[in-house]
Amino acid sequence: MSDKPKFDLGKIITESQIYKSMFRHGYSTSERDRALSVMTNVFFHLHPVKVRKSGARFGFTWCAGGLSFFVFLTLVVSGILLMFYYRPTVEHAYNDIMALREHVPFGIMRELHRWGAHAMIITVWLHMFRVFMTGSYKPPREFNWVIGVILLVLTMLLSFTGYLLPWDQLAMWAITVGSNMARATPFLGHEGPGAALLALGDIQLVHSGSDVRFALLGGRFVGAGALLRFYILHCVAIPTAVVILMSVHFWRIRKDGGISGPL
Amino acid sequence: MAEIQTPPPAPQTPAGPQKIDRRTFLSWTGVAWVSFAAATTGALSIVLRYLFPNVVFEPPTSFKAGFPDDYEIGVVDERWKEKFGVWLIRTAEGMFALSTICTHLGCTPNWLSTESKFKCPCHGSGFYKSGINFEGPAPRPLERYRIMRAEDGQILIDKSKKFQQEKGEWNNPEAFLTL
Amino acid sequence: MAKPTPTLYSIAKTFMWFAIISLLLLGSLVAIVLMDHSREWKVWQKKFVAIKTERAKKELAEAEAKVDKKQLATLAERLKQTQMERKSQRAEMAKTRKELEALEVRFAQAKTHYQDQKQFQDSYRYYFEEYSTHHDPRAKEFQKKFQTISPKVAAAKKEQDDAEKLRDEKAAQLEDFSAKEKEVKKEIEKLLAEKRLVQGKLDRVKPTLAKDILNAPMLDFLKPSLQVQQIVLEDLYDDYHFAKTQKVDRCTTCHQGIDQKGFEDMPQPFRTHPDLDLYLGSQSPHPVEKFGCTVCHSGSGHSVSFTDAAHTPSGPEEARQWKKKYGWHDLEKWEQKMLPLEHAQASCAKCHNDVVEVPQADHLNEGRRLAAKFGCFNCHKINGFEERWKVGPDLTHLSGKVDEDWITRWLHDPKAFRPSTQMPQIFHLSNHQDAADRERDNAAIAAITAYLVKNSEPITLMAAPIPGNPEEGEKLVKSLGCLGCHSVGDAKGDSFGPELSNLGSKVGADWLFTWIKDPKHYSSHTRMPNLRLSDPEAAHITAYLLSQRNESFEKTSIPEVMPEVVDSLILESFQGAMRAQEARAKLDQMNADERLEFLGKKSIAHQGCFTCHAIKGFEDQKPIGADLSNEGRKDIHQLDFGFVPIEHSREAFIEQKLKDPRIFDRGKIRSYYEKLRMPQFNFTDAEIESLTTFVLSLTEEQVPLQMRKRLDLKEERVEEGRLLVAQFNCNGCHTFDGKNGTLRELTEDPGAAPPVLDGEGAKVQEKWLHEFLRQPTVIRPWLTYRMPTFGLNEKDTQALVEYFANLSHEEASYKGHPVPETTPEKLAAGQTIFNQFQCVKCHQLDASSAAMGASFLAPDLSLTKKRLKPNWVKAWIQNPEALQAGTMMPSFFVDGQTPLTEILGGDAQAQIEAIRDYLYHENGVAKA
């Protein structure tokens, strides 16, 4: 113990110009700094500075919504990494998945992604369940509930489109069974009610090569076209929509009065 | 949106250099929104049309299946099942080509020769040799394909034309090749 | 009042801009749609639809005219009658129909009931079986259930069957009412069948409003009648370097009539392929769905526009037309342009690469034959031609054959001595035209001559024991068979060997005598066979051949060689290898003779003389020509067109190169040794075209094995034999395997010509053939032509035996062919028939005593047992004409009937066997 000024690494860091340029507040337990850390941080800014005590409790939210978001982020990261090793063609897809299992360093990435996808469906369902049970969809949060429902559907579609990518029997037939339902879409599916009415003379307009299922699969059956289309939907189209809707969803939580609570 | 519905600027506002009367304004608005809507719809339909390729790399829809004498009477012939998804069945009167796609959810049924029926492994639909459904969830009989004689006398099967029993299409001369 | 917020501009005016820009956007979208919709190929398809519609209409008119109107009217009348009849029975029919309906219901009920019961029965059975296997107590319960339900099922089944039977009967009854009517209708249909067929065809092809709608922009995904046609080729690939991708040919998008008969006279692109039996047809060896188009024609199969498909015009004229008509331009960035039609056969070699001749590819075969004849493969590396012979004569003992002056004159201008020679012009060609180069060429020629003479090994020559008689010699040359390979003087023979004219100006008598007595003595590798000439024969022939001279050739002056030119050439040859001073020093060490010899060696190496000729000192030299293994796919940019104003295409380059090999040096400054070296062969235009096809066929492209023509063991043997047949020119004399023997053609009397060898494998025993090929013996003594001794080695002999056997679909067997078992009676009968038929009249034992013309003479039958196969003999006696068309052997058993009804009960088969047995019997013919 000497009288020399104590070597305080924390202080050196928090008082450096670099730190200050990044964070507009000190790192202390003072109310002001804590408030600022939320207010001035782009990521924490999703939250208000203060929330209802009841709403902050784990027992109330189960953290299901936040967790869904976190699961989504892990899926984005692991998904991007998987894309480095995966080619969505009928020649390569299966082998590439096999490669993840057999020799790719940390090929466990595939397990993280797959189980994460299952987990996300559970957390999203759970989130909806909680929101319903606390009546949190009630005005003024109706619209955010609707967005939530769409996000739920998109989550399942994300999982569904990803299901095909390993290109094994499990994948192909699950998607075949699932996508066959699109054949029965009224008027737009070639086996849907009313499709037979859409004809020009004796030429059927809606047939297996021109119906909604064909547009989805890029072919009459689950084949090379479907693999590519599902890959694009899975990796680009649906995630983009999810990110946009999530932004609206989070924004609306703030605008609709934060985590719900009794009046 | 709010601005659109606002009437033209009040007279006291020093508007643009020359004033546009109400009617002209409305007609411009009309033209603007209609053409904008049309363009948006057009762009969307172009995207939708884009989803349907002009050329598909799928097996050809019609094929030649040899001569009728290559087929035994009363036997469900499975030689084209793998490649073209067709069963050829020859009866005493002629031949017909049965689709191997279950009418329930599109699985491939199996021909069980001992039980003399097609049985779909997915949801258990059963079909007679003729293709008529008799058990399970399949809503209708298996489809038949167009079958005819090619110019060289071979059997020609065209999968792009289907015949459905419940529509009475099996009576179509192209649904059954009389020999 | 609150102060109004300031405004920036008029909102109303914004809407004007909004409207304008939206309209522009809409317009641009419409433009996109229209642009996307209008495609080149649609124009062609529409034209084809018009053509087909026109045709169908014509056919319909014809079919309509063919319909028997009278009969139709009668039938219509009869139809009316039968309809009336039916109507009169209306009440009865209604009753039957009602009954039928009731029966239908009964059947439906029974069926439902039966199926209902049956499924339970099936299920109970399953559970009973399942549980009893696992000793589950519930088994009993299900057994009971099963037993209870079984009789019910049986009853239900019976009821169903009964109901079905009744229903069917009733239905038949109902049918009967209109049976007559149906019959008439059927007859009418029969009459109109053809018309209806054509009508259907017309309906399918003709343009309609519905089709127009379905082909309209944006809607053309529903079911367009105009569509890109493509053939996906399962087993053929395009090589994209990183990977091989499946071949896809969309040519039929425009070439719509290509695989249909009946469009032979249509303009392109609709014309039918000229040979549907060989290509495209489903029964042809190259069905379109398996082979497509571009594997043979090359080009870009994926493209559906005229230019992008890489069409290649067959000449500048067509190119000009195309540019005008289709806006065609050369696709510079596409490697595999379409082959011009005259070279399309080049592609055959991709799959048919291990055969001597590709069936029906005459052009390519001719190219290959020429390449083999002129020895392209001696200088150039060509896949599949590696182990071939040197096409030029052996120069090891050159001094024994010709003198120095002849060599020099010959090198200056071979054609001056013999216009038909295969030896190409090497010196004084277009890139050696200036005076200095002429000097250098003169020096090089002198040097080569000097080297060859100096390095010639001595050889012992025999002198003719008697002076030859030229007239006798001429007769011998014509009668012994020399013409099978050579033309001699005025006597045209086969062009396989060199023309034997003016030999008097070339070789000495001793050399020639020795050579024709035993060619292998002078050159162990020569293909010239030994005719087993007697000394007098050889002397006569020598005398005859030497009697002709080329006086003008002998008189040509030999230019003088300047030593400084020799020196400068030597020094130039040292360039790059050593410094100038060292080169000078080295040169100074040599005397004049050595210099000449050194330059000779250098020149032979430079010109590659050793590639075609065996020359001492060059035994292990590598050939000098460019590697042609992938010439057909060579990058155009790797071809040096120099300053020659021709089209920059592979074909043009090759053609030009063959026409004037040195032309690409034109306008270039090059040192003597840098100049192009390929000699001038003076090919004709037709030869150049064939050779170009051949060169274009040389690619390293790998067609998957299963798509190539793969030879089975038999075919392989045959091909091996064909190579030998080509090497030894068997067809110079004999006719077989689809080729006429030259000598046979030249001989007026077919009986005096070399025999036809078709079916030889089935005819003669392998052991005999083997011996015969090694050591020919006389079979047909009346023939003047002599089967030469080729000095075949064991391998080649066996290959030829196998070849003949496999050519006749026989299994080659050296075990011999057992003498058929027989009985004395049969033998006796055989002898009787033999005598009755007077076989010995033609099959004479001693041909010299023949009183008949050669055409009636036949081989010695005492050879039969050793030579012929018993089965063949039988077939031959039975019907000689079937085995050899035009044979003089009479048919005794016309239509399997015998003229000798008494012998062996008049059984033709037994009689034939009897003759055969007699021929094979120990004491048979020989004694007779």
Add this chain to the structure above:
Amino acid sequence: MIDIFKNFVNAISSPVVIFSAATAVFALFVTFPRQATSKPVSLAVLIGALAFFGLGLTDKHFRSIVFMPDNVPIVGLIFIFGYFTWYAMRKAVINDMRVERGEPTVEQTETNEKVLVFPYLIFIEFVTALAYAVILVLWSIFLKAPLEEPANPTVSPNPSKAPWYFLGLQEMLVYFDPWIAGVLLPTLIILGLCAIPYIDRDPSGSGYYSFKGRKAVIVTYLFGFWILWTLLVIMGTFLRGPNWNFFGPFEAWDAHKVVPLLNVNLSELIFIKWLGIGLPKQWFIREAPGILLTALYLAVPPLILARTKLKEVYKKLGPARYQIMVFLLLMMLSLPIKMYLRWAFNLKYIVAIPEFFFNI
């Protein structure tokens, strides 16, 4: 002993028994929420469930199905959702009791106190995220993602199943045509979920757990979620085997199992079995009874209910909202109705017009 239990479970396992039993349990649960969420009962249920599961794991068939990699999440889902249903209901019951006593709800006591998000909320989220990460990593370590043989379009596995979260829909296919089970009902589920806040606009019960005041809404939701969705997912995943035949949890999946599956259409029942006059040739006559029945089902209950039981609701919602609500509820109920019709009468289609792919 165990075998007797297993055989018993297998024997009573059938869609009708399981569905009815589950509905009964559900009815009990929502009728007596206080008792159901009391400690002894919940403990008993938990122990019972764990015991059943533990016992089940001794059976190889049960094990093989439960441990199929893609089925594991459903096992998790059952326990997670079971727990959270119990938890939410318990909180609701406590709140309801407090309201009864005139006290504020638990949430209300804290609602005006605000706490800093950083660190209090952030920290919870952070730890939860980390906990999830741990679970995910462990899950990934111990369970390999499945990879079967390469895709083969000519050989369909038996059974072919959609991803587990869609198995509820696939199970519905047994009772409905694809256009209803695969297109109409999913669409209505999504639309119905979206419609919830526009129908249930009662501001009370927002922001805290409660049951009594929102009984009808919560019962409907839980019925839909648990019985019509999750239960069908569970059945579709665990109990449907080859040929989509139903198997008990301890039964081997025998591809050759034969069960009576023959079903008849309403038109056949009426015209052939009952009237005995044969099927009319015209489809609209043939299907008239079915169409009429369907129309009545959709039209009559709303009219009657608007005057009787749901008079108040009708008044509150107005005609449009009311009509939508009743329609959605009727569509929801159509599933169990069709299921029971199938089980009771082997009824295949109420309306069967295969000519237009239109079957109900």
